[in-house]
Structure formats: structure tokens, C-alpha cells
Amino acid sequence: MDIYETMKHRRSIRSYRPEPVEEEKLNRILEAARLAPSAANRQPIYFVVIKDEKIKQQLKKAYNEEWFYTAPIIICACSLPEKAWKRSDGKNYADIDAAIAMDHLILAATAEGLATCWIAAFKVPLVKSILQLSPEIEPVAMTPVGYPLNVTEQTYRKPLEEIVKII
Numbered sequence: 001m002d003i004y005e006t007m008k009h010r011r012s013i014r015s016y017r018p019e020p021v022e023e024e025k026l027n028r029i030l031e032a033a034r035l036a037p038s039a040a041n042r043q044p045i046y047f048v049v050i051k052d053e054k055i056k057q058q059l060k061k062a063y064n065e066e067w068f069y070t071a072p073i074i075i076c077a078c079s080l081p082e083k084a085w086k087r088s089d090g091k092n093y094a095d096i097d098a099a100i101a102m103d104h105l106i107l108a109a110t111a112e113g114l115a116t117c118w119i120a121a122f123k124v125p126l127v128k129s130i131l132q133l134s135p136e137i138e139p140v141a142m143t144p145v146g147y148p149l150n151v152t153e154q155t156y157r158k159p160l161e162e163i164v165k166i167i
Helices: 003-009 023-034 053-061 094-111 124-130
Strands: 045-050 073-079 138-146
Touching (some): 045 053, 045 094
Antiparallel strands (some): 073 138
């Protein structure tokens, strides 16, 4: 599947089959995240791959949606703000760089026949504590990763005219 087909097939999936994800596929999607561009090539990113059922259950305190824990893997994309490039007005690009890397990961997972769902509505202090992240590591987004149980229809996307200005 080419990149455009992958983008068209990507969905936010909220139901997962219990079968494990092959290590080769996991490594390829993590490699895709590693290859993502970052501001000034600082690469202020860090990923935590959660397979341990006890830790996945602890994460319920930070994000309590039952479907989230049915996937065999949860991946947490983190940023390292102190290592990130900062624009002249002081804007820190760490979270943007982590988001770009997570998008690469999610698209690569789709190309591998895996399902994901971008999650940002979690309690950051609890995630940091549960995953034992050092103070300089900031969780940005999480996604379950696994084989889809049900594939949803594509959601509405605004037409280009509403989101693009050509001058």
C-alpha cells in the first residue's frame, strides 16, 4: 500500500483482537517513528512500549476507557523539552516533534495491517508516575497497537477549501 492509500485507510480503532503483534512489525513501526523529522534534527523524542498487563491496568487511573487496554501493546510518545529546538520567540518544538514521530508510527502501523487510536486525554502526572519517567520526559500521546476487531468507516473530513488558503 502506498503512502496515500495508507493515509486513506488509517482509522481510530477502539476494538482490538487479543493476538500479539509480531516483533518485526513493532520494530518497523518504531523505526518509522525514529526516522521522523524534527526541528533542527534535535530528535527530542522518547517512546515507551507497554506490553506488561499489570502496567496497562495501572494506566486505567490515567485514562479509563476499557477498549484502550484490550490491545496487546500501548505506546506512549514522549518529548524531551530541554533537548528541543526553540524558535526565536521562545516556542519549544518538543511536543510538535513528538507528534510528528507519533504520526509516522501510526501510519506505519496502518501499513502493517495494525490498528491505533491517538489518545491525548490522559492524566499526565499519573502516566509519568506509572511509567516511571524521569522529570525531563513529558508524555505527549498514547496509542494502543494491535489487530483491529472492527474497522470503522472513515470519518468526515473538511473539504480542502475550508482548510487551505492559496495566495
